[in-house]
Amino acid sequence: MSGDRETITLAEARELALAALTRHGCDKANAEAVASVMLAAEADRAESHGLFRLPGYVASLKSGKVDGRAKPAVSRPAPGIVRVDGKLGFAPLAIEMGRAPLVEAARSQGVAALALVRIHHFAALWPEVEALAAHGLAALACTCATPMVAPAGGTKPFFGTNPLAFAFPRHDAPPVVFDQASAAMARGDVTIHAREGKPVPPGTGVGPDGQPTTDPAEVLKGAQLPFGGYKGSNIALMIELLAGALIGEVFSPESGRSGPADGGPPVGGELIIALDPERFGAGTWGERVESFLAEMLEQPGVRLPGARRHLNRAETGETGVYVPRALLAEIRDLAGVG
Amino acid sequence: MSGDRETITLAEARELALAALTRHGCDKANAEAVASVMLAAEADRAESHGLFRLPGYVASLKSGKVDGRAKPAVSRPAPGIVRVDGKLGFAPLAIEMGRAPLVEAARSQGVAALALVRIHHFAALWPEVEALAAHGLAALACTCATPMVAPAGGTKPFFGTNPLAFAFPRHDAPPVVFDQASAAMARGDVTIHAREGKPVPPGTGVGPDGQPTTDPAEVLKGAQLPFGGYKGSNIALMIELLAGALIGEVFSPESGRSGPADGGPPVGGELIIALDPERFGAGTWGERVESFLAEMLEQPGVRLPGARRHLNRAETGETGVYVPRALLAEIRDLAGVG
Numbered sequence: 001m002s003g004d005r006e007t008i009t010l011a012e013a014r015e016l017a018l019a020a021l022t023r024h025g026c027d028k029a030n031a032e033a034v035a036s037v038m039l040a041a042e043a044d045r046a047e048s049h050g051l052f053r054l055p056g057y058v059a060s061l062k063s064g065k066v067d068g069r070a071k072p073a074v075s076r077p078a079p080g081i082v083r084v085d086g087k088l089g090f091a092p093l094a095i096e097m098g099r100a101p102l103v104e105a106a107r108s109q110g111v112a113a114l115a116l117v118r119i120h121h122f123a124a125l126w127p128e129v130e131a132l133a134a135h136g137l138a139a140l141a142c143t144c145a146t147p148m149v150a151p152a153g154g155t156k157p158f159f160g161t162n163p164l165a166f167a168f169p170r171h172d173a174p175p176v177v178f179d180q181a182s183a184a185m186a187r188g189d190v191t192i193h194a195r196e197g198k199p200v201p202p203g204t205g206v207g208p209d210g211q212p213t214t215d216p217a218e219v220l221k222g223a224q225l226p227f228g229g230y231k232g233s234n235i236a237l238m239i240e241l242l243a244g245a246l247i248g249e250v251f252s253p254e255s256g257r258s259g260p261a262d263g264g265p266p267v268g269g270e271l272i273i274a275l276d277p278e279r280f281g282a283g284t285w286g287e288r289v290e291s292f293l294a295e296m297l298e299q300p301g302v303r304l305p306g307a308r309r310h311l312n313r314a315e316t317g318e319t320g321v322y323v324p325r326a327l328l329a330e331i332r333d334l335a336g337v338g
Numbered sequence: 339m340s341g342d343r344e345t346i347t348l349a350e351a352r353e354l355a356l357a358a359l360t361r362h363g364c365d366k367a368n369a370e371a372v373a374s375v376m377l378a379a380e381a382d383r384a385e386s387h388g389l390f391r392l393p394g395y396v397a398s399l400k401s402g403k404v405d406g407r408a409k410p411a412v413s414r415p416a417p418g419i420v421r422v423d424g425k426l427g428f429a430p431l432a433i434e435m436g437r438a439p440l441v442e443a444a445r446s447q448g449v450a451a452l453a454l455v456r457i458h459h460f461a462a463l464w465p466e467v468e469a470l471a472a473h474g475l476a477a478l479a480c481t482c483a484t485p486m487v488a489p490a491g492g493t494k495p496f497f498g499t500n501p502l503a504f505a506f507p508r509h510d511a512p513p514v515v516f517d518q519a520s521a522a523m524a525r526g527d528v529t530i531h532a533r534e535g536k537p538v539p540p541g542t543g544v545g546p547d548g549q550p551t552t553d554p555a556e557v558l559k560g561a562q563l564p565f566g567g568y569k570g571s572n573i574a575l576m577i578e579l580l581a582g583a584l585i586g587e588v589f590s591p592e593s594g595r596s597g598p599a600d601g602g603p604p605v606g607g608e609l610i611i612a613l614d615p616e617r618f619g620a621g622t623w624g625e626r627v628e629s630f631l632a633e634m635l636e637q638p639g640v641r642l643p644g645a646r647r648h649l650n651r652a653e654t655g656e657t658g659v660y661v662p663r664a665l666l667a668e669i670r671d672l673a674g675v676g
Contacts, residue, residue, distance in 0.1 A: 245506065
């Protein structure tokens with residue numbers, strides 16, 4: 001696109017990511033799992049979860065916080081629960097290893113959960129719910145980490161940006177899927193506003209003095225606010241209890257007090273719930289979902305969540321991706337090439 | 339309180355509700371189940387789900403839409419799924435009958451779901467999730483019905499107000515619990531604003547012309563808006579897919595096109611998911627939740643969701659409830675007394 005970017009193919013991007021990760025301590029299985037989710041985001045032009053994350057992944061390998069050779073352990077504490085101990089590695093390999101048992105459990109039990117503990121999650125959540133929708137399952141996922149968001153009524157960071165992701169399968173079409181922070185604005189977007197000197201909308205956050213501000217630099221020093229006031233705050237609280245308390249993992253404030261602040265992902269947990277429409281007696285759900293969505297999209301201005309990413313995905317296999325030159329130089333350096 | 343209200347005990351209120359329901363066609367089991375959730379709301383001073391609902395319940399019995407003698411049928415289509423066919427009766431008896439099998443399923447499977455179909459739900463959702471938390475389970479519940487809310491970007495009613503309720507158990511304390519519409523404002527509150535001639539906040543809804551308005555009467559003729567913009571809209575969409583498509587029930591637009599508009603509850607479905615912390619390996623979750631909540635409440639201005647209702651509940655057993663005289667006269671008339 002613009003002159004400060006360079007076009008590379010997805011295959012080139014993947015090779016760079018693999019080289020950088022293995023060079024800094026990942027084994028093949030972990031490097032491939034991490035690269036896959038990073039490249040999936042890049043392919044969807046969800047840049048803030050694409051190659052942009054690679055320096056953070058590498059930083060947390062360098063600091064020794066994350067074990068790039070972790071071998072996650074899968075167990076089945078109950079018929080409807082798959083538990084994966086990530087052994088303090090990155091999340092993607094743990095999620096991959098839990099997926100097949102989760103799909104099997106959801107199909108046999110009707111509903112099943114994947115509890116991921118001792119992982120370092122640094123990616124979007126839509127890859128895991130989309131992968132389950134590809135198996136015909138509805139799926140929810142949530143995770144909490146690193147306090148950045150004040151509870152409704154408060155002014156100090158306490159919740160993580162606590163994303164909730166959801167996917168519902170469709171016949172012959174990509175799933176309905178969303179993945180949204182319970183913060184009013186994603187952390188990355190606040191950072192980008194700060195870098196570009198652009199004000200953020202009212203309601204995004206408060207400064208260190210606890211006063212509302214539209215200055216993103218002040219928000220980064222103070223606290224972000226939840227989306228939709230107390231209702232978004234309740235969603236954030238729910239996610240702390242599900243991805244923290246329920247599965248025996250840390251809450252965001254605890255996560256924030258642990259491990260080096262190396263710019264990489266903190267330790268924490270994730271909960272994924274998968275539900276099988278075929279076992280619920282959903283009948284002709286495929287056709288019914290299509291007519292429902294068609295009626296929804298009759299309203300001008302209404303969009304299907306995830307649709308933009310899926311359109312991008314269909315393009316980038318051909319066009320490649322446009323990576324900022326400064327980032328690409330950094331990544332080539334990390335990969336020991338060019 | 340004020341002169342236009344009368345104090346009655348909860349026992350008196352319950353007798354009135356039972357009399358009105360049985361007089362208009364409910365059998366004992368249905369009348370008691372409906373009265374219990376209505377009185378639970380009244381006891382918590384959640385008036386809009388208390389006796390205020392009784393005329394609507396009766397209207398839907400009178401119109402013949404709801405079968406007051408429905409005998410819900412419980413089945414177990416999968417180890418993790420309890421399904422209750424409400425046989426076109428009110429929801430409360432169906433929920434009661436599904437509860438024990440759901441608790442058993444959640445404990446044995448780790449996670450389980452209750453799919454309620456062919457019910458008429460006219461109550462808050464917190465009674466069902468609080469009841470599960472009382473058994474030591476985390477629980478989510480959602481339902482959709484009657485199009486009232488425009489999808490983000492749109493201007494016409496499509497989603498129901500689609501509430502999401504959540505409860506997480508605590509040791510020696512009422513659960514953490516919320517129950518929130520995915521509309522920016524609850525329908526009842528818009529109605530009350532209209533009756534009192536008070537403007538609603540910007541973002542509550544649009545008029546029939548599709549333009550934003552703070553006139554509640556225009557919003558009632560037009561469409562409500564979701565809370566928190568597209569994120570609340572996504573939550574509403576998720577609820578349509580879970581409480582509609584997944585369990586083979588109607589979506590809100592379909593619900594709105596079915597049955598007489600008698601002022602009572604439309605037909606629809608509800609999904610409840612229950613998760614057992616003990617099976618997830620949550621360890622000492624009870625203590626950890628307490629210290630987490632204590633840290634959250636250290637911030638001035640932060641409140642625990644559900645806490646106000648639980649305080650009210652502790653009072654109303656002694657004080658009784660203050661019912662508007664006009665409503666009380668109507669209810670006594672429906673009950674054939676006074």
